[in-house]
Amino acid sequence: xxxxxxxxxxxxxxxxxxxxxxxxxxxxxxxxPVLEQRYKSLTASLRCPLCENQAIDDSDAxxxxxxxxxxxxxxxxxxxxxxxxxxxxxxxxxxxLYNPRLEGRTLLLWGLPxxxxxxxxxxVVVIVxxxxxxxxxxxxxxxxxxxxxxxxxxxxx
Amino acid sequence: xxxxxLLLLPLLIFLVxxxxxxxxxxLDPFHRDSALLAREFPNFDMVTLEDPERRVDPSLFQGEVTxxxxxxxxxxxxxxxxxxxxxxxxxxxxxxxxxxxxxxxKGLGFLxxxxxxxxxxxxxxxxxxxxxxxxxxxxxxxxxxxxxxxRYHHTGxxxxxxxRDHILPEVEKWQ
Numbered sequence: 637x638x639x640x641x642x643x644x645x646x647x648x649x650x651x652x653x654x655x656x657x658x659x660x661x662x663x664x665x666x667x668x669p670v671l672e673q674r675y676k677s678l679t680a681s682l683r684c685p686l687c688e689n690q691a692i693d694d695s696d697a698x699x700x701x702x703x704x705x706x707x708x709x710x711x712x713x714x715x716x717x718x719x720x721x722x723x724x725x726x727x728x729x730x731x732x733l734y735n736p737r738l739e740g741r742t743l744l745l746w747g748l749p750x751x752x753x754x755x756x757x758x759x760v761v762v763i764v765x766x767x768x769x770x771x772x773x774x775x776x777x778x779x780x781x782x783x784x785x786x787x788x789x790x791x792x793x
Numbered sequence: 794x795x796x797x798x799l800l801l802l803p804l805l806i807f808l809v810x811x812x813x814x815x816x817x818x819x820l821d822p823f824h825r826d827s828a829l830l831a832r833e834f835p836n837f838d839m840v841t842l843e844d845p846e847r848r849v850d851p852s853l854f855q856g857e858v859t860x861x862x863x864x865x866x867x868x869x870x871x872x873x874x875x876x877x878x879x880x881x882x883x884x885x886x887x888x889x890x891x892x893x894x895x896x897x898x899k900g901l902g903f904l905x906x907x908x909x910x911x912x913x914x915x916x917x918x919x920x921x922x923x924x925x926x927x928x929x930x931x932x933x934x935x936x937x938x939x940x941x942x943x944r945y946h947h948t949g950x951x952x953x954x955x956x957r958d959h960i961l962p963e964v965e966k967w968q
Contacts, residue, residue: 686930
């Protein structure tokens, strides 16, 4: 009985916690589904400056609320995505971009994975070629005799 | 011989990674430079906390090095750093406050209780100036030079050693 009461309490608390969490992030109405989609992708790609690793669409920090509001207002204003991102980075720095821009100092960041894949590919090709060459070489008479012996031994136990 | 050396490659990579990661251990993830450094103080036209009739704009910062402190009554660290700010004002540093996301009554009550080192306070109840300054939590402090350009930024609580080691030298530097 006590267990059931306990479980109920936990359930109720969980629900309340869920409700108050949902209260942290507002729901916005859009007439235009394209704007709504842009709003969703922008708020998912902007990082909350306060909470280290949370997108602003997922954070109930006051600053995230302000940033969502700003994104919303600018979208309604007919601004382009790039303008909105610029608006944020001039204030909060490149830190707020989950997708860093391709520029001089991010070249290593963007280039390294591709470079490594290409290097890996070259390495695989080189190794495979070398092995193929090695196996293609003819066996010496001595090796052939030994090979035959081994095969015959297997066949006639 | 060449192959032997190749075997050392993983160790080498491990060592390089180790150096970077070890350095990362002692870095403060909260520390990052303000995007506004070496840029002009953002434009604003707002009323003051003390007098709802008085309007102020960035001409407030012309001709004098100013320390701009963003604070709110709701912010515990702001209360703790007040003695340091009062000390700075005593040393002749000009301070301007930004009363951030606050009500007039609470803001004025705060100054009455904890002292007022500010020459004037810009009243920013909606956080719009704070937003343009890239403020994401109070307290934050900016040093503005005599031409109205932001020269130094401090995020969070200012302790007495910050005053001695960072803020006073910066004020001196731009004087």
